[in-house]
Amino acid sequence: MASHSDIPNRAGSQRRRAKEAEAEAAGAEKYSVLLPTYNERENLPLIVWLLVKSFEESGNNCEIIVIDDGSPDGTQEVAKQLEKIYGSDKILLRPRAKKLGLGTAYIHGIQHATGNFIIIMDADLSHHPKFIPEFIRKQKEGNFDIVCGTRYRGNGGVYGWDLKRKIIRGANLFTQILLRPGVSDLTGSFRLYRKEVLQKLMEKCVSKGYVFQMEMIVRARQLNFTIGEVPISFVDRVYGESKLGGNEIVSFLKGLLTLFATT
Amino acid sequence: MTRLEKWMSTLLVLMLIWLCLVQDLLNLGYSKKFHDVILSLPVYLLVTAGSYLLGTLGFRLANFNDCEEAAQELFMQIQEAQADLSSKGLIL
Numbered sequence: 001m002a003s004h005s006d007i008p009n010r011a012g013s014q015r016r017r018a019k020e021a022e023a024e025a026a027g028a029e030k031y032s033v034l035l036p037t038y039n040e041r042e043n044l045p046l047i048v049w050l051l052v053k054s055f056e057e058s059g060n061n062c063e064i065i066v067i068d069d070g071s072p073d074g075t076q077e078v079a080k081q082l083e084k085i086y087g088s089d090k091i092l093l094r095p096r097a098k099k100l101g102l103g104t105a106y107i108h109g110i111q112h113a114t115g116n117f118i119i120i121m122d123a124d125l126s127h128h129p130k131f132i133p134e135f136i137r138k139q140k141e142g143n144f145d146i147v148c149g150t151r152y153r154g155n156g157g158v159y160g161w162d163l164k165r166k167i168i169r170g171a172n173l174f175t176q177i178l179l180r181p182g183v184s185d186l187t188g189s190f191r192l193y194r195k196e197v198l199q200k201l202m203e204k205c206v207s208k209g210y211v212f213q214m215e216m217i218v219r220a221r222q223l224n225f226t227i228g229e230v231p232i233s234f235v236d237r238v239y240g241e242s243k244l245g246g247n248e249i250v251s252f253l254k255g256l257l258t259l260f261a262t263t
Numbered sequence: 264m265t266r267l268e269k270w271m272s273t274l275l276v277l278m279l280i281w282l283c284l285v286q287d288l289l290n291l292g293y294s295k296k297f298h299d300v301i302l303s304l305p306v307y308l309l310v311t312a313g314s315y316l317l318g319t320l321g322f323r324l325a326n327f328n329d330c331e332e333a334a335q336e337l338f339m340q341i342q343e344a345q346a347d348l349s350s351k352g353l354i355l
Binding site: 041042045046049050078081082084085125128152155156157158159160161163166167169170173178179180233234235260261262263 | 352
């Protein structure tokens with residue numbers, strides 16, 4: 001079990017022991033949510049609130065690991081306040097000095113995670129924590145190694161995309177044909193992984209950005225991991241600007257063709 | 264074998280079969296009609312594939328789920344969260 005640097009008070013440690021006993025009874029599953037953040041001062045409290053609400057309602061045992069890459073807008077100060085409000089067993093702050101990228105943020109997060117399952121998601125409110133219990137349920141149902149949120153199946157969908165963005169969804173069709181991944185939303189980043197599975201995949205993946213998410217699934221298929229899907233709703237960018245530009249599209253295509261040629 | 268290699272080898276095999284048929288290397292003696300069909304087969308397949316892709320794309324665009332309710336729910340929850348957090352002492 002993770003050690004704490006501050007002296008735990010009696011009520012706190014009793015509560016923790018009760019929670020651990022409860023977790024043991026429930027099968028000792030613990031879920032670590034990795035939240036890489038950069039300039040998410042406004043969104044962070046909201047996403048944490050939604051996460052805590054979801055976990056309290058579903059009774060699952062969780063922790064939230066905030067990996068901030070030295071945000072200049074004060075994200076870390078807000079994170080510290082949240083840690084005080086919700087407790088340092090629930091909110092783990094593991095910041096880094098500067099912007100180092102998503103892949104290394106995951107590796108960093110895994111090292112500090114005490115759960116046996118890792119949930120990765122965006123911290124900008126586009127992914128809603130209410131789907132996490134469904135991911136968990138799906139994982140248990142099929143004993144899956146990975147559960148992916150999909151925006152393109154079932155009642156999954158996206159709010160806030162104009163026609164141009166939707167046509168880019170056409171790129172998804174292209175990747176389906178070239179890579180045949182067996183997963184309908186290949187660039188999605190709202191997923192549940194078994195901790196060992198994620199560790200294994202991180203060792204093998206080399207790309208960045210959207211392509212990184214795709215590569216994880218392609219490698220997972222190669223290693224014969226089982227993957228389940230859950231429809232999710234994606235609400236695009238409540239605060240802040242969207243990140244899609246010509247550059248992104250070019251690097252996406254380059255990455256896609258690289259995956260096609262090397263796997 | 265990488266996906267690229269698989270595609271290339273499949274394409275190569277198909278092309279060889281097609282060339283074989285077109286040049287009538289096996290001397291099976293086809294009618295002109297059959298020969299014309301074989302000749303135009305690649306173009307026909309390309310057009311069919313292209314139409315299928317466009318059709319699927321159009322279908323998926325038309326059936327795109329815009330989840331308005333999810334957005335509404337989120338906006339309401341944001342307000343609730345902000346109120347609750349400031350009551351717990353969060354200062355932005």
